[in-house]
Amino acid sequence: MERELIDVDMSMKFDNLSVLEDIKFKVHENEFLVIVGPTGCGKTTLARLLGGLSKPSSGHVTIAGEDVNPKIHNVSFVFQEPSCIPWLTIWDDISMGLEIKGNNPQTAETKARIKEVIKLVGLDGFEEYFPKQISGGMKQRVAIARAYATKPDFLLMDEPFGHLDAQTRYLMQIEIMRIWEREKKTVAYITNNIEEAVYLATRIIVLSKLPARIKAEHSINLPRPRDLTGPDFLRIRAEITEQCEVVG
Template sequence: MEQLETKLKVSNISKTFFNKKDYFTAIEDVSFDVKDGEFLVILGPGRCGKTVLLNIIAGLVEKTSGSVIYDGKEINGVDPEMGMVFQKTALMPFKTVMENVELGLKFSGMDKKKRREICQKYIDLVGLQGFENSYPNALSGGMKQRVGIARAYANNPKLLIMDEPFGALDAQTRYSMQNEVLRIWEQEKRTVIYVTNNIEEAIYLGTRIVLLSKCPASVKAEYTIDLPRPRDMVSDEFMNLRTKISENTDLSV
């Protein structure tokens, strides 16, 4: 197997929130590496601290202890090479698909013609050609998530962080969007960190899984997924791996 370089190194990250009367530890001594070009899935139960961990990696939340090293440098604040796709689409309701996708490039000062060319590429890539002038209220949940993915990619991130982006979708749309994300990942060759609380989704998408415990989150295990793509969720290999992970998880399964 090809040895990939380490893109991101999370070392002994802990996060404790304090108030006047009490404190709450969300993450405790979490460490793992992310390889360049891989699709790493962080799997853990709801409210275990996964989103807090992602926000620390993205530079949005200050850690209590530990370090996050990206391309050899410690992260202190937001890194422009990272993009995020959230569970809530966070689209501007008064802006069209094109206007939502181009927001980051517009704020960076890029001229309109160039940013429209870039954004059109990613609108086409996520399958929304013909909807450039549509507003969010005219889009389905899956289409809104496609806009969010296109917006993230338009900003040319080297590392894309996805925080349970399909958790609110129905099963059929979720499966369709999983395949879309894999197609884009295979085409774009970006590094992806994807968070989920769904074991099947983790095995279906990931090259590797980091399994977190219940809160406060710590790393319980790591699993390398060597199953060929496209993956068959009812194959013996898939089901055996699902059983192995489920027996070591704090998820309700």
């Protein structure tokens, strides 16, 4: 097992509404951790806490022993909502993260990196397009490229394909696996789709309904690329589905 990078031990309340209770887990380096839970169980809240966009009401989320803070740590976030900036071209959008992290977007080095990630997500030739000119699947590729560009130590994906149709979603899953195998990263991937979870994950954490607690944990050691209809795949999928549906 690789070393532990992220340590989570916290609860979250909004006013008197308890959203996350005793969430306690660790993320290991180069792991593809998938957090799965029913709709409306506070998954996005958890994602924002992991990315340092908000602070837990008690406990901590640390990265290498320090409270997670995007101003200090190299974390990236892929949002559930369409997040392309309408007034930036694909190129400028992808360079944004690099620029914030202190790279001058005009240097050859930065340009080379942008080119590299654009190629990685298969958007070559679309550099000068505006978001309104490309499809929903391509917009999510932009968001992924933007997140990958900074070579993050920790990459967060909050239902990145939730808005896509089933076909595109399936293709994007294959794509994300291909990218992850090329550029290994520590990933926390949040979804409500169990099949997607089993297809992608090295480890799965199952959340309960509101207030969310950790219900179960699974290590998935199936060989890649995974067969969606293989007996082991179906068994694990059925097991998690059952855990998700049982009340309590």
